[in-house]
Amino acid sequence: MAPQTSDSSSPDRTSLSLLQRAKSDDQQAWQKIVQLYGPLVYSWLRRTGMREDDVADVFQDSFRAVAQGLQKFTPNERIGSFRAWLKTVTRSKVANHFKRAGRNPAGTGGTEANMRIAEAPDPFADDSDQEVQSDEALLVRRAMELIEPDFNINTWQAFQGVTIEGREVRELAKQLDMTEQAVRQAIYRIRRRLKQELEGLLDWPELS
Numbered sequence: 001m002a003p004q005t006s007d008s009s010s011p012d013r014t015s016l017s018l019l020q021r022a023k024s025d026d027q028q029a030w031q032k033i034v035q036l037y038g039p040l041v042y043s044w045l046r047r048t049g050m051r052e053d054d055v056a057d058v059f060q061d062s063f064r065a066v067a068q069g070l071q072k073f074t075p076n077e078r079i080g081s082f083r084a085w086l087k088t089v090t091r092s093k094v095a096n097h098f099k100r101a102g103r104n105p106a107g108t109g110g111t112e113a114n115m116r117i118a119e120a121p122d123p124f125a126d127d128s129d130q131e132v133q134s135d136e137a138l139l140v141r142r143a144m145e146l147i148e149p150d151f152n153i154n155t156w157q158a159f160q161g162v163t164i165e166g167r168e169v170r171e172l173a174k175q176l177d178m179t180e181q182a183v184r185q186a187i188y189r190i191r192r193r194l195k196q197e198l199e200g201l202l203d204w205p206e207l208s
Contacts, residue, residue, distance in 0.1 A: 017199035019082060023070055034063055036142050036201070037083070040135055041090055048094055058097050062090040075200040082201040083135060136202050143197055151190060154178060158186035 018036070021029035041062060045055045066089055075081050148156055154176050161172040162183065173180045 016196070017201070018197050019075075019200040030067065032146055033082075033201075035146060036139060037086060039142065040083075040138055041086065044087065044090055045094065050094075050097065054097060058090075058093050061093045061096075062086070065089050065093065083132075083139065139198070139202065140194065143194055147190070147193055147197060150193075151186075155186040155189065158183040159190040162187055163191075 018029050018033055022033055041059055042055065045058055050058070066086060073085055158172055158176060158178060161167045162169060169180050169183050173183045
């Protein structure tokens with residue numbers, strides 16, 4: 001997705017996290033949360049072995065339940081982050097789906113389908129540190145895709161060049177016709193925006 005040529009972000013818009021804005025009935029923020037977490041939830045669901053049309057149904061059920069419970073959700077050390085809570089909600093919806101499938105095996109392909117379900121790995125069984133880190137890396141990359149259009153092209157290239165490509169500030173400043181201070185400021189602004197957007201959404205502790 002190509003960034004815009006002028007900065008469209010503003011302090012008022014980015015002073016609250018996505019979670020805070022979604023809780024205040026900001027539909028744009030809620031849609032961004034779905035866009036941010038949708039690929040991750042799909043990956044969890046697909047690993048259960050359910051059919052693609054069932055994946056779509058459980059996906060919708062999961063986010064519907066999250067929307068209904070969002071006002072009561074507060075990230076903390078006991079509950080974890082939004083990601084951890086979302087995984088708990090999704091696990092519950094997956095369990096409900098398979099319970100219904102067990103009561104009506106003909107609807108899921110009979111005995112053969114039930115055997116496939118029983119043999120499918122449980123993506124919720126082991127939330128290891130490695131899996132959490134992998135999920136969070138995916139979420140950070142996805143968040144970067146979503147906020148990229150809010151920054152001008154030079155700001156984004158400065159951030160990407162230094163933090164992703166590992167290039168020197170001096171070299172990049174010369175290439176982009178920016179001062180070194182402007183490059184450092186661009187990096188700071190985007191890192192701050194990522195932290196604001198992801199506050200309460202990543203696992204404890206939050207993104208630093």
